[in-house]
Amino acid sequence: MIVYFIRRFNLLVTTLFLLSLISFSLAHLFPGDAAINFSGQQSLTYQEYAKLTEELALNESYFVQYIVYMQRVVQGDFGNSFSSDASVLDDFMRVFPASAELSAYALILTAIVGLPLGLWAGVKRNSWIDKVIFSSATIANSIPIFWMGLLLMLLFSLNLAWLPISGRLNLLYEVPSDTGILLIDIALSNLDNKYQIYQDALRHLVLPTITLAILPTTILIGMMRSSVINVMATPYIKAAKTKGLSTFQIIRKHVFRNAILPIIPQFGLLFNTLMTSTMITEFIFSWPGIGHWLIEAIYQRDYPVIQAALLLVSSFMVVINVLSDIVHTLLNPLVRKEING
Amino acid sequence: MANNDIYNEIQYPGPYQLAWAKFRADHVSWVCFCIVIFFIIVAIFAPLVAPYSPTEQNTDYVLLPPSWQNAGDVHFLLGTDDLGRDVLSRLIYGTQITFGLSLLVALAAMVVGLALGALAGMSKGIRASVFNHLLDTILSIPSLLLAIVIVAALGPGLFNTIWAVFLVLIPQFVHRTRIAVQNEFKKEYVTAARLDGANDFQILISSVFPNIIETIILQYSLAVSAAMLDVAALGFLGLGAQQGSPEWGAMLAGSIDLIYRASWLATLPGVTMFLCLLSVNTVGHGLRNALKQRSE
């Protein structure tokens, strides 16, 4: 077991090292001067520039430069944004909770919709209900998410005028940002019209959450379905059936739990899909999160931001992937046995 | 032994034929396969099929609705956009870009990925471990994010997008090939071949590749669909194909400003893209099912 954790940890460290290497080399690969790309300070006097070059060790070998870069990264110094002149880390800390919040709700929605539907389809394999669920999942899977977002917007906001289309909250409401997670911030605030603000925040959430959840949901349905089909074919289910348990009891006691376990390591894949969709969803619904931030940074050729975003987002993804792997190991007795045995 | 009884010759279908037969038996997949073929033909013969050039501006016919509407014109079957360009022709040329280039780029990634994957599958020790780590790194970054970063480094543009998608697709092929090759090398027939004196390379070409080709084709269908989505998404975000290019995502992005006045400009590229993606995905599913059924 310990060997397994050491291996995972080793993988994590190596991967993060490689990511930092890529991120480091970007500052040299991007157009323009490396000193400016690293620091984000554009209007420098000659002395300042010389001092900066010194600080970043740009006259030294790449190895030394990399060490200096890593020291800055560890201190949380990612330089300043070209366009806002604010610290990149501050900007990241502002946009990250917004993305995390949206992704979390989408993930919950995915689980709430995806797991039961996948289960249902799997249990009733090859029935019409399976076909309906499975083919709608395939169809939904083939709709480009940006088109889907547009269609939802067109229908629910512009034609029916039910829901707003942009941002997290009506901008006239001023909610102090303590945690960055809006629904918690509203609760913490001392505003007297909390009820209206909650309502407004939730109305803003509906369309982005649905848009974001569609793709992962279709994937989860597929995973759950095939996992359930595998479980249903196992001897212990047959045994349970011969014991005279009702289908419902079988599903409740055996199928659900056993079908979910093999899905957990694939959670990383689900999360990847979610992150990709987040970029586009945020762009369409002007949701002030990482995707929106990164895409604006590309429009503005804001290299320090792009560089930092790559490092931070992908490190985050790697950590999530490794974590889901470990969780799976801890939860699944079969895998545990394999590793120990 | 010579087979003299030529009349009662029994033909056993080969494994490919078997899979093919299973695939054809699935009507939905078969129809989708035909649609994919249709798109491929359109992509190849776009200049012959399209009634107009995608950039030709018929300034006297601006914002014509599709011809089945009252205000439409039969000369412009699917209407025209705000610069008077024929939408049908643009969609056809768009097939060439979004779908055609995706097919090609996935093919290129497949070839490179196959070679690297085979190498990785056969190598052992520290080299393999470093290589696998590198692969895991790249695989853990969402492909669109990676493509966006590559485009950010290279600068926006269709050519750079294609490069980015190419680089993004390779690791997936490497991953699949590596695992497949490793599995095959464990099998007994490989040991048998080895005992016959075959070296690794010969085993790879004559024994392993024929056995993993189906996995690769499956992965190819996934890659094509991923490539199309990435190319179109980057076009839509304004980071891929240039404004005005008939690339489907870029067409969609360019038409949002006209969504009230000329909704067909946003609908048609979306529908086309959906149809194409759906067909590719369904063919992929069909293939997987056919292979599974055969092995059962």
Add this chain to the structure above:
Amino acid sequence: MMNKLIKLWFSTLSISFLLAGCDRAQDTTLANGLIYCSEGNPESFNPQTTTSGITLDASSQQLYDRLIELDAATGDLTAGIATSWQTSPDGKTIDIFLRKDVKFHQTRYFIPSRTLNAQDVVFSFNRWRLSTHPFYSSADSYPHMQSYELDALIKDIEAVSPYHVRFHLNQQSASFLHHLATDYMVILSAEYGAKLELQSSKSQLDNYPIGTGPFYFDNFVKDEFIRFKAHPDYWQGQPHINQLVYDITPQSSSRLAKLITGECDVVAHPVASEMEVLQDKAGVTLQSKNAENVAFWAFNTLKPPFDRAEVRRALAKSIDRQTIYKTIYYGMAFPANSLIPPSSWGYNSNLPHLTYNPEQAKKELRAAGIEEGFELEIWSPHIEREYNPNSLKMAELIQANLAAVGINATIVDYEWSTLRKKLSSHEHDSVLIGWSADMVSPDNFLTATLSCAAAVIGNNRAAWCNPHFDELVKSAMLSDDLNRQKELYMQAQSLLHQEMPIFPIAHSLSFLAKQDNVLNIKFSPYSAISFKHVEKIK
């Protein structure tokens, strides 16, 4: 477990349906605030440092006051912070008497201890006038003042008494008072400046602004919003709304959609292509302003082959502007034949018309040594400007026109402030941009865009410097005789026509769309948008 899951599932579904059905409950926050969907990020909050319309819209009229204001309807100068002013007989000394009890903003970063006085006026002018001033170097340039060479015009500014300022000019200038009424001549707080100097955080002067205007600055999050609050002690009386928020929405289709869903009360530059839809839409009103602007295609004359006039003229001939009027402006623009619009008295109506002649253009290009397959970049902003509703589409049209004469054009689109930054370093081949007039006098179209002074500070998009042209415009500005002025402007325009550093495209009407219940937005030529008197009826 399963039962619970199923229950959870259904309850979540029903909650989401309930939410979707809810109507927006009105509370006072929404009724007392206004959301203006603007098209981009301001570069700073000080109009002295820029000519970008977005920055002016976000700062000039909201945060600041000027000594003198311009009445847009009559064209007269009216009292601002100055109650009265007097020009000496030789025109070289101007006495300005200030209003008392003009209060500065009180914000979380600055609490003023005194009201506005002559020191503040001196500080505001010296800031851009004297290169020795502590705040001079905290901005890159002062484009308006420097292209008009106002720093050279003003000899000295003197605070005679706390409410009396005297300007000494080097020479007589008819337009000086009009300059004082432009968006750029805002009055800053000297006390705030002193405080920042002590803290040695000088760049805050422009990014955390303190002024005397109807709203004070609260918060700005790039790419998201700017929040202003009503200035309770505003000398003209507190504004009717408590809060003014700029929702930064670069995509024009999103702005339109947000107007329709009610997320924006006012939107900048509604899409020209959807104007017809908006005109018929209940609950939405359009406000327009005259075409005191010009869209043009500027060639970087520092870069060969664009340094040769024959190349530029040939390129101009290859562009089909009729199509542009139809497909980009939807008929809401006048063809431009010169930089100055035909409505101005300075317009040269005798200029030969620019004609579309691809055959001729092709011949001239070949004669000038531009071969088939020549590569050219067209830079274009991402967003609408009042002179150009869809710059990228226009670039596409031009690209197609150029292809017909054997030139491969590439469109490079930049976000607005990135574009402006890149343009001032003159790396472009050509750019689609324009100019909105900020003064009534016709020279405004020529000086700020094409003078040598503008080329030096990087505001001249063609980087074109022609001493003869400068001479003509300067003498016109100095002349008393209207006919003489006219003649000089004619000559200057003929010279432009000959040299073609920029290819004029159109003078466009520009629009603002708003909800019916929003009243009294000041949206007029020669100045930025103003929400000073805005009201929102319930």
